[in-house]
Amino acid sequence: MSTTIPIYANLLPPSWKVKVTSWLAEDCPSFDWGGFVVGEDIKRATLFCKSEGVLAGVPFFDEVFKQLDCKVHWNFREGEYLRSSTPGQKVKIAVATVEGPSRKILLGERVALNTLARCSGIATASSLFAQKARDAGYQGIVAGTRKTTPGFRDVEKYGMLVGGVDMHRYDLSSMVMLKDNHIWSTGSVKNAVASARSVCGFSLRIDVEVQSYDEAVEAIEAGADVIMLDNMEGETLISNAKRLKQEWSGKHKFLLESSGGIDIDNVKQGGHVDNSIDIISTSSIHQSTKHVDFSLKIDPSS
Numbered sequence: 001m002s003t004t005i006p007i008y009a010n011l012l013p014p015s016w017k018v019k020v021t022s023w024l025a026e027d028c029p030s031f032d033w034g035g036f037v038v039g040e041d042i043k044r045a046t047l048f049c050k051s052e053g054v055l056a057g058v059p060f061f062d063e064v065f066k067q068l069d070c071k072v073h074w075n076f077r078e079g080e081y082l083r084s085s086t087p088g089q090k091v092k093i094a095v096a097t098v099e100g101p102s103r104k105i106l107l108g109e110r111v112a113l114n115t116l117a118r119c120s121g122i123a124t125a126s127s128l129f130a131q132k133a134r135d136a137g138y139q140g141i142v143a144g145t146r147k148t149t150p151g152f153r154d155v156e157k158y159g160m161l162v163g164g165v166d167m168h169r170y171d172l173s174s175m176v177m178l179k180d181n182h183i184w185s186t187g188s189v190k191n192a193v194a195s196a197r198s199v200c201g202f203s204l205r206i207d208v209e210v211q212s213y214d215e216a217v218e219a220i221e222a223g224a225d226v227i228m229l230d231n232m233e234g235e236t237l238i239s240n241a242k243r244l245k246q247e248w249s250g251k252h253k254f255l256l257e258s259s260g261g262i263d264i265d266n267v268k269q270g271g272h273v274d275n276s277i278d279i280i281s282t283s284s285i286h287q288s289t290k291h292v293d294f295s296l297k298i299d300p301s302s
Helices: 016-029 034-037 058-066 102-135 151-163 180-186 187-199 213-222 232-247
Strands: 041-048 069-074 093-103 140-145 177-180 204-209 227-228 257-258 277-281 294-299
Touching: 016 058, 034 102, 041 102, 041 151, 058 069, 058 093, 058 102, 058 151, 069 180, 093 102, 102 140, 102 294, 140 232, 177 187, 187 204, 187 213, 204 213, 213 227, 213 232, 227 232, 227 277, 232 257
Parallel strands: 140 277, 177 204, 204 227, 227 257, 257 277
Antiparallel strands: 041 093, 041 294, 069 093
């Protein structure tokens, strides 16, 4: 049976290339003084990776230079983990080459590097987090959150995907999530779920954030599809999760989600990890995440 490497770029919406155009416009809103200095000679530049990490963001990097009439050739596939071949040695890996007019290579340099570094950083954090959860024996879904940077969500969600975690809901229209403010505004979990279901119909799941076992039961009885046990941990989280699964077995199908304060340091058995929990969601893989370090250097002899 042949194994097909997924092409995640095929998932990107039609609008993403327009965003790349806007990034270039933001970075050079007027005259390109440095571009005047280097001119139009055709040059070749090497993209170096200078820190370990998962390569992610290739479509965005490619599109930056495509719009600038440059060609990119990759030496690695997206999703590969880049590391030094010699343990303990400083990382410097020739990941790709860019060829085109020197002015245009430098025009796209910073936009392309920033995007690649951010996307690869999120993919790396996602991969490490998911592996830590698996090492702890967790078999459920590991997901990111919607706490992404406005205008940069495509890149950040894409990084999660390449890193091997679920992207959770993409935006407010993707899945109905009813949090504490929704519940307080409508008076009860039951009211909030009923109101949401009356307009979203059968095609969207409803995810309800709850603070206690009693609220979880109310959400299940109201017909919620996902019960988010928010900011619960340790014995409280695990005992509630097991009790809910046992008491509602064969009566109503739902998923249990653990969220709030979960990071790579506390993803372990007895903390947030137990296989009675279907989903672990975290923002730690994309907020305050360290970037992967890349640089682009023009070959003087090219």
